[in-house]
Amino acid sequence: MSTSKQCHNDENTQFIVVDPSTPVPKCPRLKAQSVSLAEIHNLQQEHAEKDAALALERQHTDMKSCVAAVLGSMTAAGYNSLYDFVDELLTICDQKISS
Numbered sequence: 001m002s003t004s005k006q007c008h009n010d011e012n013t014q015f016i017v018v019d020p021s022t023p024v025p026k027c028p029r030l031k032a033q034s035v036s037l038a039e040i041h042n043l044q045q046e047h048a049e050k051d052a053a054l055a056l057e058r059q060h061t062d063m064k065s066c067v068a069a070v071l072g073s074m075t076a077a078g079y080n081s082l083y084d085f086v087d088e089l090l091t092i093c094d095q096k097i098s099s
Contacts, residue, residue: 071082079085 074082074085077085079088
């Protein structure tokens with residue numbers, strides 16, 4: 001078979017030119033900081049408290065949005081208040097709607 005006439009150059013390859021006269025830059029080593037067991041427990045407790053507060057806030061906002069959606073749908077249906085909706089629901093004679 002014949003070879004392709006066009007040269008296929010890969011644009012993603014990088015050519016690394018090594019110059020032996022320049023030294024390789026050295027990266028400083030990372031050193032771990034000493035942390036006591038009490039500090040670890042305190043950090044874990046702080047994170048747990050923040051997570052619990054965040055979960056409680058999410059639950060509260062979810063409940064508020066659900067209540068707002070229900071009240072919005074009731075007012076869109078023509079009821080002025082929750083009392084009017086419940087009164088209509090309890091005094092209706094149609095069995096399919098009341099169940």
